[in-house]
Amino acid sequence: MGDYIVIIMGSIFINNIILAQYLGACPFVGTSKKMETATGMAGAVVFVLTLAGVITWVINTYFLVQLNIEFLRTIAFIMVIASLVQFVEMFLKKSIPALYAGLGIFLPLITTNCAVMGVTLLNVQDELSFVAAVITSIAYALGFGLALILFAGLRERIDLGRVPGPLKETSIGLVTAGMLAMAFMGFRGMV
Amino acid sequence: MAKTISQEFKKGLWEEIPPFRLVLGLCPVLAVTTTLENGVGMGLATTFVLVCANLLVSILRNVIPPKIRVPCFIIIIATFVILVELLMQAFAYGLFLNLGIFIPLIVVNCVVLGRAEAFASKNKIVPSLADGLGIGIGFTLSLGVLGALRESLGSGTILGNPVFGPNFQPFEFMVQAPGAFVALGLLLCIMNILGKK
Numbered sequence: 001m002g003d004y005i006v007i008i009m010g011s012i013f014i015n016n017i018i019l020a021q022y023l024g025a026c027p028f029v030g031t032s033k034k035m036e037t038a039t040g041m042a043g044a045v046v047f048v049l050t051l052a053g054v055i056t057w058v059i060n061t062y063f064l065v066q067l068n069i070e071f072l073r074t075i076a077f078i079m080v081i082a083s084l085v086q087f088v089e090m091f092l093k094k095s096i097p098a099l100y101a102g103l104g105i106f107l108p109l110i111t112t113n114c115a116v117m118g119v120t121l122l123n124v125q126d127e128l129s130f131v132a133a134v135i136t137s138i139a140y141a142l143g144f145g146l147a148l149i150l151f152a153g154l155r156e157r158i159d160l161g162r163v164p165g166p167l168k169e170t171s172i173g174l175v176t177a178g179m180l181a182m183a184f185m186g187f188r189g190m191v
Numbered sequence: 192m193a194k195t196i197s198q199e200f201k202k203g204l205w206e207e208i209p210p211f212r213l214v215l216g217l218c219p220v221l222a223v224t225t226t227l228e229n230g231v232g233m234g235l236a237t238t239f240v241l242v243c244a245n246l247l248v249s250i251l252r253n254v255i256p257p258k259i260r261v262p263c264f265i266i267i268i269a270t271f272v273i274l275v276e277l278l279m280q281a282f283a284y285g286l287f288l289n290l291g292i293f294i295p296l297i298v299v300n301c302v303v304l305g306r307a308e309a310f311a312s313k314n315k316i317v318p319s320l321a322d323g324l325g326i327g328i329g330f331t332l333s334l335g336v337l338g339a340l341r342e343s344l345g346s347g348t349i350l351g352n353p354v355f356g357p358n359f360q361p362f363e364f365m366v367q368a369p370g371a372f373v374a375l376g377l378l379l380c381i382m383n384i385l386g387k388k
Contacts, residue, residue, distance in 0.1 A: 020368050022222035026215060026301055071277065074295040075269040082262055111265070114218045114299045121292045166383035167376075174376030181369040 004135055011139035013187040017115050018147045019180060021122075024115030028148055029173060031106070038152030042145030044106040046138070048088060049116050052081050053137025056120040057130055077120050082111045115144050151180060196321045203325025209302045210333060210375075211382045216302035219293050220334060221371040227350055230338025232286045233293065234331025236275050238324070240297050241306060243271045245323035248311040255312075264307045265298070272298045302330060341365045341374055 015021055018028050024045075031041040056077050064070050089107045092100035110116055119140045123133040154176050163172050203209075210220050219237070224230040247267050248255075255263045276294050279287040287294065297303065306326055311319040342348060345365030347355050364370045 022218055022368065022371065023296075025217035025221055029217060071273060074273050074276065074298055075266065077295075078265055078269050078298050079262075082265055111261075112299045112301050112304055114296050117299045118218075118292060118296055121295055125292065166380045168383075171376050171379040171383060174372050174379060176376075178369040178372035178376065181372055185367070185369065 004132070007132060007135055008139045009190065011136055012143040012146065013184065014190065016143045016147055016184050017119065017140045018144060019177070019184045021118070023118035024113055024144055027109060027113050027115075028151065028177070029170060031109075032148055032152040032155050032173070035149070035152045035156060037106075038148045040103055041106045041109070042148050044103040044110055045113065045115065045144050046141040047103070048081075048085060048107070048110050049119060049141035049144070050134070050138050051088070052084055052116050052120055053123060054134055055084065056080055057123060057128075057133045060124050061130075073121075073124065077117060078111075081116055081120070085111050115140070147180070147184075151177060154180065196317060199318045199321040200325040203322065203327070203329040204332070205329075207326065208329040208333060209326060210330070211379055215305055216300040216330070217375075218296060219300065220337065220375065221368075223290055223293055224334055224338040224341055224371065225345065225366045226342040226348075227335060227338040229286070229289050230334035231331060232283065233290055234327070234334040236279065236290075236294060237297055237300060237303065237330055238327025239275055240268060240271045241303050241327040241330075242320060242323040243274075244268045244303055244307055245311040245319040246316065248307045249314060249316045249319035252312050260312060261304075261308070264304060264312075268303050268307065269298045302326065337374060337378060340378070341370060345370060 011017075017023050018025060027041055027045075031037045059076060059080060060070075060073065064073055064076060085107055089100075092103065092107075119137055123136060128136060151173075155173055158172060158176060167175075210216055216237075219233050223233045244264070244267050248264060251263075251267075272295060275297065276287075279290075279294060306323060310322045314322070339349060342350075343354055344362050345367075347353055347359045347361045353359075362370070365374060
């Protein structure tokens with residue numbers, strides 16, 4: 001049990017997927033201009049990343065490794081993620097329309113979100129057990145959501161201030177993200 | 192088709208240089224630019240995938256049904272990414288270890304999919320090749336500049352050779368995650384100032 005708590009804290013704060021591992025930077029910059037889009041994206045990522053973590057672990061262990069075709073991992077994982085995103089989209093549209101209305105437009109974007117692909121590859125690289133892989137995936141997804149929502153809050157504030165011309169928009173956003181990453185480095189003392 | 196081949200090539204070097212003008216494909220930009228060598232290596236690997244994927248997408252553009260084009264593009268891109276991965280493992284093992292999971296992650300680099308979707312699927316073979324090559328070289332240049340900046344300030348070296356003399360105290364900040372974001376943000380600011388003139 002203690003191990004899992006270390007995994008959760010480590011994945012959310014210390015090895016935060018965006019601010020320490022540099023994964024998922026495109027949606028981090030792209031969808032953080034407004035709080036609503038940020039929460040939508042965060043929700044969609046938590047949903048898909050958890051499922052992707054489970055499915056890719058099963059495929060890797062029982063299919064790719066058994067048949068000795070690990071070199072096809074990249075293509076197999078991206079196909080799993082792409083079809084998973086399609087499936088989740090159709091499923092939500094039919095059965096939970098309210099959730100679909102909230103997450104809808106963010107789901108297709110997740111296919112090219114390197115956080116999802118990156119976490120599934122990291123799980124394989126670290127040779128995690130099934131339970132550990134699932135917990136890691138959820139914790140990384142929560143870390144992604146946390147960083148994205150914090151960053152969106154900061155950017156909404158920055159919009160109210162007077163920013164020098166050339167630094168506007170993405171430029172000041174990236175510098176702010178640097179400051180946020182510095183704050184997250186402070187968590188390294190925890191474990 | 193007013194633009195000539197050389198214009199298609201050149202636009203990737205300044206007008207649409209990723210990741211500054213097209214803010215896409217940020218993950219490798221932030222992650223692997225701790226040294227000049229890694230940055231350029233990553234840039235060349237991405238260029239290879241971009242050119243090959245653009246070529247194949249352009250050849251097949253009338254065969255691929257529009258409704259399932261994105262999965263088709265992804266399979267094409269993933270094939271070339273696996274090729275790069277295996278080639279690097281064989282011929283550039285040190286670089287392969289340094290870049291780690293960011294080589295398979297070229298497959299989700301939005302620059303590559305973006306060019307396949309926005310350009311190669313609508314244009315003839317030669318312009319698509321020029322476009323892929325231009326954007327790829329632009330991407331390599333950006334990664335090289337950022338890599339050189341972060342390596343020289345963060346470790347005081349360029350390609351492993353000391354540049355500031357023995358008394359230089361490296362800013363370790365620059366080779367860590369926060370430095371990556373700040374350096375990219377400031378370069379973007381410089382690009383904005385230069386672009387205005």
